[in-house]
Amino acid sequence: MKRKASVRQLREHDEEIVSWKELRRHLNKVTKPARYTGGELNAVRKDPSSVSVRFALVFPDVYEVGMSHLGSQIIYHVLNSRDDTACERAYSPWPDMEELSRARGWPLFTLESRSPLNSFDIIGFSLAYELTYTNVLAALDLGGLPLFSTERDERDPLVIAGGPVSMAAEPLAEFIDAFALGDGEDLAGEIVDCYKKWRASRRPRLELLESLAGIEGVYVPSLYDVKHSDEGLLVEVRPKAGAPGRVRRRIFSDLEKAPYPERPVVPFLEPVHDRAMVEIFRGCTRGCRFCQAGTLYRPVRERKPETVSRIARKILAASGYDEVSLVSLSSADYLPIREVIEDVLTRSPCPARVSLPSLRVDSFSVELSKLLGGGLTLAPEAGSQRMRDVINKNVTEEDVMDAAKAAFSWGFTRIKLYFMIGLPGETDQDVLAIADLAYRIRQLGRDMGTKPTIAVSVSGFVPKSHTAFQWEPFVGRDEIERRQSLLAKHLRGPGLEFRYHDSRQTYLEAILSRGDRRLGRVVYHAYRRGARFDSWPDMLDLDLWLSCMKEASLEPGFYTRERGQDEILPWDHLDPGVTKGFLLLERARARRAEKTPDCREAPCPGCGVCPRFGVAPVLAGRDGTSKGAGDRAR
Amino acid sequence: MRVRIRYEKGDEQRFLGHLEVRRALVMALARAGWPVAMTKGYTPRPKVEMVAPLPVGTAGLNEVADVYLSESRSLEDLGRSLGEAMPPGFKLKEVWRISPDESTLETRITASTYRVLVYGAEDAPLKRALECFLGKDEAKFHREAREQARETRESHDTREKNRQIDLKLFVRRIEVVTSAPPALRIVLRHFEGRTVRPAWVLEFLVKHCGLEGVDPRESVVDREWLDWGDGGSHGS
Structure with missing residues (x-):
């Protein structure tokens, strides 16, 4: 109750922004103060009195990371395109800034108007990864909002969250009023409309939540009662007040009609991805069984090549970037990729490079890399053919060696290779196959007269919700480390580099990403005890997290174990479109190391998205509207 | 062609570091369509010489940088296009031509x-x-x-x-x-x-x-x- 009083107090001074004079005097005390000063090119500053809804878009990580996030730029653009809405941005303050803010009494404020978060109508979090949960709580707390949804009343902002993690963010269920599932292009505006209507009605806050639950794609966790058995198993998720039994993810069916930030906000501080981004398609048809994005963005929807080129030219002219990234989950799958690259290279308003964030393992992708300049990264994901078949990474040994051969003949001497360890059914032999593959590629390079460097990068596999592996156990932190050192022992020698991901983070991610609502208490206590920026290896305090779990009488092993196929999973009431039956089928195929072909080329494997949600793959470069099977020659 | 620009790094952009100011200028030059010459070498960079870098936290009312161009343009065109392209918090104050042989100002x-x-x-x-x-x-x-x-x-x-x-x-x-x-x-x-x-x-x-x-x-x-x-x- 005490905390709530202080929030009320803050709200009485809603109009009070953090003054520039105050900020200017003290910001020299923190690292990279420009993270907090805004004023970027193409940032949208609207007069608050000229709009009816003020929306604060919060990315729960540091500025340079948040500014590289395409989804946030899209939502910022969509909301600011509305005359009645002003969307402003805020990012997590680095601990030195949090400390200074608390000392000076500054709330977390937006960059555009330096208004405190609690002066907004709606706060929208962008959830890109699970290890930002404590930053979400920090942002709410520093923004002057009650942390728990139930503590907020009619005067408090509506707190929503979107992004891929929203599809399984039960640990945040008590803190977030509503999750926006799936594509936000239409959904963001519908939420704003719903909010406006409710505010005009002057009805209780509960009615806002109930009407939000009526929007397709909005999940209001407080309208679902969850019951656990004594063993902790989820036994019931019961909707209340007319909320749907399952909430469907939203799909924006035609990207050609989607609004796109052609004048993106250009940060002064170098963002982690310092380039213009054009999304060439959404969704991926490859069907890798470990990949959550592969489920959550189905079906594949491509933009037409002329649209991609036009957007690229506009962004370059409006930003001054010297590089355009053609973004998607597998950019080499885009049939007209070559013509788009050539168009961007030759017809840009200023000289610009092109980069592709995600390439396939084949000689075509290597050729593209050469065309674009820069390094070469290939992701076979697993070392042995058996494992690659298990995960449905449709890459053969021959593809890998062909790609490597092409790379050396094109003059690459350094090849980066990405793998995962800890995959379902993986043996030591499979792990050592990674080293073996690296050796053979190095030998190939030597045979071709080069002095190759093979940089192997390995991360631990975390089973994710909404994938064929959602029931699989996480192999354990010790086991991940054992396999890492097994590999390290074998990956030694000239021309070999080996890097691996922090196993502590992998472990925490494995706990949180299949977490249930009870983990909310753990997130809460971890936040209260100082956990922040858990996705930053230097910042993560795993012992703190584990002791918070102990205090909450929750076992990490409960979350990392294998799940029963008849168990109710904490995200089962959120419908990605892909059916559970299909995921189970895929799991069975994985166990038999059986492949499922790409739906771009082969007959429909029956994942369920298209018939159930009334959508269809959209493939550009042919008739541009619908898919046909088998005729996409590469 | 080598030109010298005088510009303002304004109050609200005082917290940008030297490299960020350079990046902002280079991007503004690209938006303005200046034919900026590139350095030679493996990774060519726009030939822009910053003078007397300012630390984070310091604003500069009359900062100076030299820009090398690969082709000649009228000063009037250069001044107008860059003036319009400067990012928020920056102001272009003057553009003038200097001899390509002039020693570095630094x-x-x-x-x-x-x-x-x-x-x-x-x-x-x-x-x-x-x-x-x-x-x-x-x-x-x-x-x-x-x-x-x-x-x-x-x-x-x-x-x-x-x-x-x-x-x-x-x-x-x-x-x-x-x-x-x-x-x-x-x-x-x-x-x-x-x-x-x-x-x-x-x-x-x-x-x-x-x-x-x-x-x-x-x-x-x-x-x-x-x-x-x-x-x-x-x-x-």
Whole structure:
């Protein structure tokens, strides 16, 4: 109750922004103060009195990371395109800034108007990864909002969250009023409309939540009662007040009609991805069984090549970037990729490079890399053919060696290779196959007269919700480390580099990403005890997290174990479109190391998205509207 | 073609570092469509020479940079297009042509004039501290080793030697110009590209001249103008 009083107090001074004079005097005390000063090119500053809804878009990580996030730029653009809405941005303050803010009494404020978060109508979090949960709580707390949804009343902002993690963010269920599932292009505006209507009605806050639950794609966790058995198993998720039994993810069916930030906000501080981004398609048809994005963005929807080129030219002219990234989950799958690259290279308003964030393992992708300049990264994901078949990474040994051969003949001497360890059914032999593959590629390079460097990068596999592996156990932190050192022992020698991901983070991610609502208490206590920026290896305090779990009488092993196929999973009431039956089928195929072909080329494997949600793959470069099977020659 | 631009790094962009300012200028030049020449080598970069870099936290009312162009353009066109393309918080003030053979400006800068807003001090004690400073024969200031190591590529011995700087050699003029809060005007010399920061002078005043209640990090520093050899001086 005490905390709530202080929030009320803050709200009485809603109009009070953090003054520039105050900020200017003290910001020299923190690292990279420009993270907090805004004023970027193409940032949208609207007069608050000229709009009816003020929306604060919060990315729960540091500025340079948040500014590289395409989804946030899209939502910022969509909301600011509305005359009645002003969307402003805020990012997590680095601990030195949090400390200074608390000392000076500054709330977390937006960059555009330096208004405190609690002066907004709606706060929208962008959830890109699970290890930002404590930053979400920090942002709410520093923004002057009650942390728990139930503590907020009619005067408090509506707190929503979107992004891929929203599809399984039960640990945040008590803190977030509503999750926006799936594509936000239409959904963001519908939420704003719903909010406006409710505010005009002057009805209780509960009615806002109930009407939000009526929007397709909005999940209001407080309208679902969850019951656990004594063993902790989820036994019931019961909707209340007319909320749907399952909430469907939203799909924006035609990207050609989607609004796109052609004048993106250009940060002064170098963002982690310092380039213009054009999304060439959404969704991926490859069907890798470990990949959550592969489920959550189905079906594949491509933009037409002329649209991609036009957007690229506009962004370059409006930003001054010297590089355009053609973004998607597998950019080499885009049939007209070559013509788009050539168009961007030759017809840009200023000289610009092109980069592709995600390439396939084949000689075509290597050729593209050469065309674009820069390094070469290939992701076979697993070392042995058996494992690659298990995960449905449709890459053969021959593809890998062909790609490597092409790379050396094109003059690459350094090849980066990405793998995962800890995959379902993986043996030591499979792990050592990674080293073996690296050796053979190095030998190939030597045979071709080069002095190759093979940089192997390995991360631990975390089973994710909404994938064929959602029931699989996480192999354990010790086991991940054992396999890492097994590999390290074998990956030694000239021309070999080996890097691996922090196993502590992998472990925490494995706990949180299949977490249930009870983990909310753990997130809460971890936040209260100082956990922040858990996705930053230097910042993560795993012992703190584990002791918070102990205090909450929750076992990490409960979350990392294998799940029963008849168990109710904490995200089962959120419908990605892909059916559970299909995921189970895929799991069975994985166990038999059986492949499922790409739906771009082969007959429909029956994942369920298209018939159930009334959508269809959209493939550009042919008739541009619908898919046909088998005729996409590469 | 080589042109020199004079621009403002404004109040609200004071927290940008030198590299960020460079990046902002290069992107503005791209938006303006200037045919900027590229450096030779494996990773060609736009040929833009920044002069006398400003630290994070300092605004600059009359900063200077040289831009090399691969083809000639009229100064009028260049000025108009870049003026429109400057990012928020920056202003283009002047564009003029200089000889491509002219030696680099960096080593020819002779002085920087700063205005420093000093929070936490009254006029009288500040004036007393200045008198104390001006009365000293030397004012040895120790730079933080960490800061120095980051900024220079000098050898260990040179670094150790350079860590100790006599601020008196650099301060050409220092005076109180306004009050409540008081502001100082400080003119600092540059020697062959080397100079000192107003915040260091302030730190010295706090540590050795009895100035109380002042946290040098809280000072607000604007560089008003730069002077360089051949009588060239820009700024108001």
